[in-house]
Amino acid sequence: MAKIELSFYPGCSSQKGATSSNYLVSAQTMCEELDITLNEIPDWNCCGASIGYGGGGELPRLTLSARNIALSEEHNAGQEIVSPCAACWLNTREAKERLNEDEKMMQDANTALAEGGLRFKGEVNVRHMVEVLVEDIGFDAIKEKVKKPLEGLKIAGYVGCQTNRPFGIAGESFENPQYLDKIVEAVGADSIPTFEKKVQCCGGALAFSEPEKSQEMIHGIIEAAYDNGADMIVTPCPLCQANVEIYQDQINETYGTKFDMPVVYYSTLMSVAFGRNATDAALNGHIIKAKKLEEIASK
Amino acid sequence: MSTNSQKYRNSFLKEVEANVEEGEWVKMCMQCGVCAGSCPLGKHWDHPPQEIFMMIRAGKREEVLSSDSMWMCTSCYNCIARCPRGLPITHIMHGLAVYSKRLGLMPDNQPTAEFGQIFWDNxxxxxxxxxxxxxxxxxxxxGFSQGIKNAMANQKLGQNMMKAKRMNAMEIMGGHGVNSPGxxxxxxxxxxxIEDGNIQDFS
Structure with missing residues (x-):
């Protein structure tokens, strides 16, 4: 397999002691196995996520991402930017496209960036980690790396919103993308094609500001996974993961359910299937333990 | 530019086109309502997007800008993915929300507006x-007493996150950051x- 080098934008939630630090650990394990080198963008900043617009407006928000792109173009020249986070990827790619389409906006952003001695060219590709898996690595190559197939596990592929819209993965449908189910199959588990909440919104940032409205949607997502016989849910998005996992106690209280559904990342599945241990797969980073994965990892 | 704003100063549509992110798209809405049917929080909106667009064209400035509706956007981008006219609806909603805030017309204590500011300041x-x-x-x-109540209600969640090392009490001392926040x-x-300077006066 050819070695791949990428300019890496990990994002705030993946840092040590933050909500998706377990995503970063498992993504790094996965990349080691697939011979992907991640060169962190030096001094990257927050992208504004999906709620920063409320305080930052348009140009300041786009400028945040333009700064990251400028840093990447300066320090990791010639390398495509990749992020494992849906919002980081979306904002960075959006900024790149918007500034390239709008000459005045590009000028304004560069006037702002000049205050910090930076310049945005906007020529670099901005990709999500799953694009690299799907397009550069491929399902067959993933399958070949599997040492411990996740046999007998039924896993609901929850793609969520921002990995899927507005950009999505090339060639996939917005309404019923297939790649996550194909990754589940590639690591030897069973996907659930009838899982109807695959692209349902979890509330995103509004899980904080409108918890009841969001938890109603999260309840629906977990309920559908249970009713389809899922052992666990898998997602490519850090906010989807957190929202669907961590509020299950509160949802059980509100709805009288007994949900205890693990929610993991594709990188968790791949780390375990590639034969790495529970620590490398960051299984200790889950509130609801993925016991069946722990069993396979300890074999 | 100043002659334009003189000429059109009674038109709310022109104001939105000039001052709201992606506002120039509003006139392209064909009122099909696919956005309303695609919105995960649709049932909580006073006015779904296509209604907001029609109200803008009808000059209902106060009603639009004081509406709770656009603050219900979860940024799921379903409306953008499905709009047959290709309107960047999510961004227009964000833009309207920010513009209403700029003019001080947004509803009081709107939780997502408050969260947006808290997130940005943070x-x-x-x-x-x-x-x-x-x-x-x-x-x-x-306030303090509501804060204690909220913290108590979420105590178990916090403990769970700390145990999984996905929350760190030491972050209170500073935490992660860029080399030069200044x-x-x-x-x-x-x-x-620059953004403030680009805003045209329609008052």
């Missing part, structure tokens, strides 16, 4: 989000000034 302090401080700011946004602040301040 990330601008060090250039990266401090999740612990952000959570505490949200809990305590309605340089980042200068960049963003400049962007803010």
């Amino acid at each position: 990330l601008m302090k060090k250039g990266r989000v401090n999740e612990l401080k952000m959570g505490l700011s949200m809990y305590f946004k309605d 340089d980042l602040a200068k960049i963003i301040k400049k962007a803010q000034e």
Whole structure:
């Protein structure tokens, strides 16, 4: 397999002691196995996520991402930017496209960036980690790396919103993308094609500001996974993961359910299937333990 | 440009086109309602997007800008993915929300508006989000005693996150950040000034 080098934008939630630090650990394990080198963008900043617009407006928000792109173009020249986070990827790619389409906006952003001695060219590709898996690595190559197939596990592929819209993965449908189910199959588990909440919104940032409205949607997502016989849910998005996992106690209280559904990342599945241990797969980073994965990892 | 704003000063559509992110798309809406049917929080909106667009064209400035509706956007992008006319609806909703805030017309105590500001202020302090401080700011946004109640209600969640090492009490001392938050602040301040300077006066 050819070695791949990428300019890496990990994002705030993946840092040590933050909500998706377990995503970063498992993504790094996965990349080691697939011979992907991640060169962190030096001094990257927050992208504004999906709620920063409320305080930052348009140009300041786009400028945040333009700064990251400028840093990447300066320090990791010639390398495509990749992020494992849906919002980081979306904002960075959006900024790149918007500034390239709008000459005045590009000028304004560069006037702002000049205050910090930076310049945005906007020529670099901005990709999500799953694009690299799907397009550069491929399902067959993933399958070949599997040492411990996740046999007998039924896993609901929850793609969520921002990995899927507005950009999505090339060639996939917005309404019923297939790649996550194909990754589940590639690591030897069973996907659930009838899982109807695959692209349902979890509330995103509004899980904080409108918890009841969001938890109603999260309840629906977990309920559908249970009713389809899922052992666990898998997602490519850090906010989807957190929202669907961590509020299950509160949802059980509100709805009288007994949900205890693990929610993991594709990188968790791949780390375990590639034969790495529970620590490398960051299984200790889950509130609801993925016991069946722990069993396979300890074999 | 000033002659334009003179000429059109009674037109709310022109105001939206000039001052709202992606506002020039509003006139392209064909009123099919696919956005309303695609919105995950659709049932909580006073006015779904296509209604907001028609109200803009009908000049209902106060009603639109004081509406709770656009603050219900979860940024799921379903409306953008499905709009047959290709309107960037999510961004227009964000733009309308920010514009209503700029003019001081947004509803009082709108929780997502408050969260948006808390999030932005948080990330601008060090250039990266401090999740612990952000959570505490949200809990305590309605005062100390409500904050204690919120913190108590979420105590178990917090403990679970700490146990999984996905929340770190030491973040209160500072936490992650860029090398020079001051340089980042200068960049963003400049962007803010440029954005403010681009706003046309329709009052």
